[in-house]
Amino acid sequence: MFEKEAVERVSGSWERAEYANKCMREIETRMASSINLNGQGKITPKTVFNIRAFIQSCAYRIHTLSNGSTSMWNNGNAISSITLSRAVLETVVTFYDFYHNLSQLEAKMDRAGIKELVLKRMNAIRIEEWVKQFEEYKSVNVITMIGRMNKEYPGISDNYEKLSEFSHPNCLGTLMAFGKLDTNNGLWSFDRNNQNSEKTFDVVYSGLHTIGFFIISLNELENMMPRISEIFNPDHNQRI
Template identity: 25%
Template sequence: MNVLRESLPQSIDVAALGVRSKAPYQLLCTREAVIWRTEELARTACDALEGDDFAAAAILTRAVTENAAMTWSLLEVLETRGKYDPEQLNELLMRLLAGSKIWPELPKPVHVLDLVRKIDKTVTGIMASYDRLSEFVHPNWSGVAGLYSKIDQKNFVTYFGRGLRNADSSRDMIANALLGSLGAFEYAYNRISDLMPVFIGELESLWSDKGEA
């Protein structure tokens, strides 16, 4: 968590990118906002795990998985940029940066399940982990009675509380999912940094009309 916290960016200077295309700026703005969200969610998930608040930890961890999938999608756009013309690239990046289901003037968002399914093709098992977390996130048995109740069948009494059953199993599952999602996020985040200079080098310079490099 310390590495993630120490990596939080403070700003992006669009002029410093030095190109006329908005695409690098759009992609980086999305990535940097996502790392801030990821740090907050992961830090809070760790706090919840320490307090045996497994429902909260699962909800937060599933959100971290979605962040990893979104960042992986940004990486995929960057890696396959040759498939898109400038208009298509702008549309896709704006859907990731500013998508909304409630404001019709904004782009249509990319569905998060599509992002998770896509990353699962490369990071095998992440969809299964996401589905397991969803059992805790939704008010299904795992997230309600399974977490907060235990039946004494001999005496016909049901007890309620935290950690009444399978606490170690729940903690381990959520912690492993969190670590896996953070690993996928870190890889995609850093790989974007590796590829960005090449992408920028392919684009028209801001100063091209002035004869500058």
């Protein structure tokens, strides 16, 4: 969680920080330590079981990354905070894309399509050696998913671009983050504290505020789950 002193010492917006904290607290209430296939005396359809597992894995990842990002900010490490915030945005976008595609398939009651989507997303891989063996599980490029989400939430692409500039060893993530040039004396000086400013706080927030989109998508998906269960009702007697 963001600490107020750590935000206000660079004149950052505490209102924004508290929104991010609120979203992190909300995710924590939705995190489960386990999911039972035989819940309430009924066997959950295996595809529904897998969807719930994917939801939890995304929730845990977002919560872990966002807490890491805010902890790094509180410790005065803006670059690490930004890099983790970028990973939060990527995960939110991935979940949104999954929800968006799933909702379209659910509307068509496309049982086979839903199964295929769920298996592909929960087993997504990018390591070339693995892809050669399991090409059907090759992950969708995150830039492609960001472009799709940006159509509904303009600004996501711009935010990702700024986060990436700091996360990569480009000018913003190297000299401008740690260096300061004295042109009068021809001197470069370096300090970890150079990276901490109101501007870098805003960059961190540009990734963390997307947690709110994750919560919106999660709520919509939870509302959809009874209908998906009905589509897979014949699977009730099947085990994973």
